[in-house]
Amino acid sequence: MVKRVVAGLLVIALSLAVTGCWDQVQIEERGFVIGVAVDFPRNTKAEEQALQEAPDKPVGQNRFLITTQLVIPGGLIASGQSSGSGQNTANEAFLNLVSEGDSMFEVGRELATRSSRTPFYQHLKVTIISEEVARSKDGFANAIDVTLRDPDSRRSSKVYISKGDAKSIMDVKPKTEKLPALYIDSVGKNNDRNARMLPDIRLGDVHQQLLNHFSFAIPRITAEKQEVKLAGAAVFNADNQLVGFLGEEETEGLNFLTGKVRGGVLKTKFNNDLVVLNVQGARKTIKADVRDREHMKFTFNIECEGAIMESFIPIDLLDEKTLQKLESSFAREIERMSKDTISKVHEEMPVDVLRIGRYLKQYHNKLWKQIERDWENGRQLYKKSEITVKAQVFIRNNGGINKTENKTGR
Known part of the structure; x- marks a missing residue:
């Protein structure tokens, strides 16, 4: 009887051990997301098409235009090194995928219809919200709600408000870095050199601000000639709505x-x-x-x-x-x-x-x-x-x- 009990316990223990990797995804199959930009779309063609396909479906008050920056590992190989496949290694190291929808989560899942790699958000470095979205009622809170809820997202990722379109920030191609999101993240670390930069505001900090019902400020970011500038501040009232900028x-x-x-x-x-x-x-x-x-x-x-x-x-x-x-x-x-x-x-x-x-x-x-x-x-x-x-x-x-x-x- 004792032998049977021991054998049963061993079987259970081994079963627990072998199920530890039931949800594993190979690293070469992941699409590492390092940056997200949130805008309002400039045209309504996608919205009109969606309504024609399903006129009775539930829709939100706003539609979002999401730019998702993914890493292309082959583009990170230093110039002159062989990639093992004979391909040119001077290719870009990132890909910006643009999607539109009235649900941030839906837009994220829509990427699965166009990307061969599963979007993976645990390496997210920066989230950029456009001035237009931040000025709209509940726009800022709605834009980051899914990121706060998603257990795969990093609460340490930095948040910025763009003066103008957020997508243009993600399109910057700096000469000193291969990945725009990492370039922005590195610039944000220089606030010990210049007092005209606000300290980093991370996603977890923003969540706390939203819950406290106090006014707050978030770093402002602008882009010009393939460079970004992190100076100035976007000011939010206690209702979490952008009311203006500080120089x-x-x-x-x-x-x-x-x-x-x-x-x-x-x-x-x-x-x-x-x-x-x-x-x-x-x-x-x-x-x-x-x-x-x-x-x-x-x-x-x-x-x-x-x-x-x-x-x-x-x-x-x-x-x-x-x-x-x-x-x-x-x-x-x-x-x-x-x-x-x-x-x-x-x-x-x-x-x-x-x-x-x-x-x-x-x-x-x-x-x-x-x-x-x-x-x-x-x-x-x-x-x-x-x-x-x-x-x-x-x-x-x-x-x-x-x-x-x-x-x-x-």
Whole structure:
């Protein structure tokens, strides 16, 4: 009897072991998707044809034009190497498949009718949503809903909003990279070099923003002459709808106000010429006076430190008074950019991408529960509030020299 039980357990254990690869797909049969762009179609021919084929079928409020970028492994082989089949290895390393439909999931499955390889989304690097889709009601949330639900999709993939068509971004052919999506992903990692770039926003971050019902900002991307530029920001209200864009300097001001500056450049005019600071870090604190709900006051205190990297005037950085004047000049530049940003997002739009609502929720939770619905909407307490900025700059390094050389004629 014991032998039979042991034999039965062995059979069960072996059965579990051999079923571990029941759903395996060979790597050469996968279609690796590394980028997705979402637009609205420019014509309705496909929609009219679909309605003619099935006039009673359910349709959504919007139709999407999806550009899916797949990797062509043979195109990744370095020039001059043999592919083993005698084919030219200079071919493109990617393929952009364009499909149209009113369901994102349906469009993804439609690729199976035209691609010999099963689309595989676990290597998805970037998702680009067009300005037109993001401005439409529920367009942005609908465009990423299937990606959030699909267990094969990566929540670490980056999300961008394109100024214009998203498809044009995927059509870029950079000379430094063979795969446009990987090129975009690499450019996005340079935000520690330039404060005019927002920090990466990943799919998981976007999901959290959609659930929090706060205003938020997403990096803006544009394309020109086979290059992309990641600078500026797309601003969304609490209803997850795009309301406008911030320019490059306004985005830099936003990064200072939200404490997201990792690096960058500050220029100031000192004694009628330029001095340039390499920003090495910045942080912000908020002080709030919430006694009058109809006119709350918030003060942003920004501290920044960096090193002098360039100077077009003779300057002695060992002189304490000169150093203090220079630090004050850089501080005024931060205040100027920050005030321009505040003017845009506090008065013109207005949307709380300054994260003041989050601050109130964390540090004045009882008050926040009472005014939450009237913050950006209703009585618009956010717009009625007063926001000021105070900046301090600390020069930690002279850039290797204490005095700059004498200039001709000075």
